[in-house]
Each structure stands twice: as structure tokens, then as C-alpha cells.
Amino acid sequence: MAAESKTKYDRQLRIWGEQGQAALEKASICLLNCGPTGSEALKNLVLGGIGSITVVDGSKVEAYDLGNNFMLDEESLGQSKAKCVCSFLKELNDAVKAKFVEESPDTLIETNPSFFAQFTLVIATQLLENSLLKLDKICRQANVILVVARSYGLTGLVRISLKEHNVIESKPDHFLDDLRLHNPWPELKQFAKTIDLSVTDPVVHKHTPYIVILVRLAEKWADAHDGCLPSTRQEKKEFKDLIKAHMLNLDEDNYKEAIEASFKVSTPRGISSHLCQIINDAAVQVDSTSPDFWVLVAALKVKSFLLLVFKVPPLISFVL
Known part of the structure; x- marks a missing residue:
């Protein structure tokens, strides 16, 4: 990703990462009917750095449009609504490719269904059910995501239609290392037993890997608790105290790491x-x-x- 893009989209990159932003910049969006609902949706996508947009609307701007769509003004009256909205959106982010089609979405669905296969996502707003059912079939055959939105004053609905959506890198809030602390493999157990945690040599003591500390003390805990590892809040606290009891002084980073990672001893094994x-x-x-x-x-x-x-x-x- 270019340095310019990283600076421009810095705040959102922190939310969905570079992979999410790259997917956004590759996406091609088609909006059917650029009323207030559709225009607002496109505005947010354009500001986020969507790859390209196509606005489809065959109507002209009328007086009532000025009261519900901030992208239109008095100079837009009588002009193509799709053209005016598209021009405004391009001003928000010149990196986004934008074009418009002056045609009724209902007519386009009937006469040119292959038109929709070029897009990543189609946003259909204020369409009648008959047209929506046909559009849904077209999008599913072309493996294009369809988002249906309809607003009624201060209320509305949004529905998403797609076969499946795959996320490889979901950017989780935390990552849990699999340290095999519930059931260490034989080689790890054997290596851990060669380390004497009671040694008084401060150099040796400070260089014991924290995973070895956890393996040894988890085994010691299990021996004293019928083979069970700490599970309750109180037991987890006591296990931390057990680790602290083996510290020679308070500046041993390896033991601090062991205390911070002690909860991993109680993490269930296996996958969801x-x-x-x-x-x-x-x-x-x-x-x-x-x-x-x-x-x-x-x-x-x-x-x-x-x-x-x-x-x-x-x-x-x-x-x-």
C-alpha cells in the first residue's frame, strides 16, 4: 500500500488493517436510485476510499429532492440526479473513479441483466419487490453481493443477499498463543524437567524461559490438585502467587512474563x-x-x- 494511502486512511486502517483497505480499494460499487438513503451510503464508501462507483438513476432533480439530499442544490433542479450526485461524490475523494448511468434501474434490470456482473457490490434502494426479486437472482448467478435498503421517514430496513462471504484475516482483538500447557509434548516436558526452578544463581534464574516456568509450575499445581489445572478465579490468583513465590527478586522479566501469561494455563484446548x-x-x-x-x-x-x-x-x- 502506498505511503500516501496509509496517511490518508490512517484511522480506518487501524480498524480493518491493510488487507481490509486493499479489499475496499479494489471494490466496484453500483448504486440503484440515488435518493437520500443511497447517496448517504455512497458518501461513506467514497470517503473510505472505495475503488469505483456507478450511480444508476433515470430521474431529474425536483424541488422536493433539495429538502432530503444534501448533495443537491438549486442549481441541480431539472438536471440528471445521477450526474449531480456523482459530481458531488467525486469532489469528496478524487482518488475514487465515478461514473453515472441515466436510466431507470427497473428498465436496466429487465433489459440488461449482464450489466451487474461487473460489480463487487450492488446497493439497491427504494426498488419494488418485483424488481428486487429479479435483481437478486441476477446477482446470485453472477456471485455479486446485493444490499437492499429502503427508508420510510425515520425508519427503514437493510437486507444483504449473498451466497457466502469469506474473511481470511479478521484482525482479531487478541491472539492467543498455543503453548500446549495443558498437555506439553514429551520433548518439552523432558526439557522442562532439566531446569531447576529452585536454583539460587540469579543469572541462571533470570534466563529460564517463561514457558518452562509455566510448564513446571502447572505440573506442580496439578500434582497438588488431583491432576486439575487452575480454573476458578481464586485458583488462578493462587497460581499467580505460586509463580511469585519462586522469584528471587522483583526485576526478573521472565517471571513477570510467566505471571502475565498464567491465564493461558487455564485456556481450554482444541478449536471452536x-x-x-x-x-x-x-x-x-x-x-x-x-x-x-x-x-x-x-x-x-x-x-x-x-x-x-x-x-x-x-x-x-x-x-x-
Whole structure:
């Protein structure tokens, strides 16, 4: 991404990241009917840096339009509504490609259905049900996302129609490392047992990896609690106290890291039921035309199979 774009869209990049912004800049949007609802939707997309927009509206600007659409003024009266709205939007962000089509959306749906296949997303506003049903069929066949919006004064509705939407990088609020603290693999257990946490040499003590500290003390806790790891709030606090008790002084960063990561000892193993459902979706057949999302899911499924059948060691599985 260019440095200019990073500066221009800095605030939103912090929300959805560079991948989200790149998807936005590649997208092509078609708006059907540029009334107040549709115009407001396009305004937000244009300010966000959408790739290109196409406004479709065959009507002329009338007096009542001036009271509900801030993109129109008295000089717009009698002119093409699509042209006036498109001109205003281009002024908001000159990096966005914008064009207009002076034609009724209903007519376009009837006479030129292939027109909609060129877009990433179609926003249909204030359309009648008959036209919406036809448009929905057209968009689904072309694998184009359809957003339907209709407003009634201060109320309205929004509906989204699409086959599926895949998100590879969702930019989660936090990332939980899989440290295998519930069931460390044999090599890690063996290595951890070679480290004596009771050693009084401050140099050796400060250089013990915090994961080893957690593995050793989690095992010690389990031995004293019928094989169970800390689960309640009080037990987690007591486990932190156990870590603190092994510190020689308060400036040992490795023990501070162990205390901060102590909650990972109580984190359940395995993957969520939602992810299992996606991995085991037998209806999905991956080929050379499949989206990247399903290719990655197929690879993850193969990896899971190797781990289950061939018992591939965890360290190797990370590379697969």
C-alpha cells in the first residue's frame, strides 16, 4: 500500500488493517436510485476510499429532492440526479473513479441483466419487490453481493443477499498463543524437567524461559490438585502467587512474563465448534477456481488428518 494511502486512511486502517483497505480499494460499487438513503451510503464508501462507483438513476432533480439530499442544490433542479450526485461524490475523494448511468434501474434490470456482473457490490434502494426479486437472482448467478435498503421517514430496513462471504484475516482483538500447557509434548516436558526452578544463581534464574516456568509450575499445581489445572478465579490468583513465590527478586522479566501469561494455563484446548463445522463441511469441493479461504480450509483439514493419523509432532505441524 502506498505511503500516501496509509496517511490518508490512517484511522480506518487501524480498524480493518491493510488487507481490509486493499479489499475496499479494489471494490466496484453500483448504486440503484440515488435518493437520500443511497447517496448517504455512497458518501461513506467514497470517503473510505472505495475503488469505483456507478450511480444508476433515470430521474431529474425536483424541488422536493433539495429538502432530503444534501448533495443537491438549486442549481441541480431539472438536471440528471445521477450526474449531480456523482459530481458531488467525486469532489469528496478524487482518488475514487465515478461514473453515472441515466436510466431507470427497473428498465436496466429487465433489459440488461449482464450489466451487474461487473460489480463487487450492488446497493439497491427504494426498488419494488418485483424488481428486487429479479435483481437478486441476477446477482446470485453472477456471485455479486446485493444490499437492499429502503427508508420510510425515520425508519427503514437493510437486507444483504449473498451466497457466502469469506474473511481470511479478521484482525482479531487478541491472539492467543498455543503453548500446549495443558498437555506439553514429551520433548518439552523432558526439557522442562532439566531446569531447576529452585536454583539460587540469579543469572541462571533470570534466563529460564517463561514457558518452562509455566510448564513446571502447572505440573506442580496439578500434582497438588488431583491432576486439575487452575480454573476458578481464586485458583488462578493462587497460581499467580505460586509463580511469585519462586522469584528471587522483583526485576526478573521472565517471571513477570510467566505471571502475565498464567491465564493461558487455564485456556481450554482444541478449536471452536464453528471452526470444526467449517473444516468438516463435506459440501465444499476445492479446485483451482476456489477462493483462497476454502483452499486454506482444505490445507488445515489435511494438516489435522496428518496429526491424527500419523501423530506428527507439534513442532513439525507448525510448519505444515
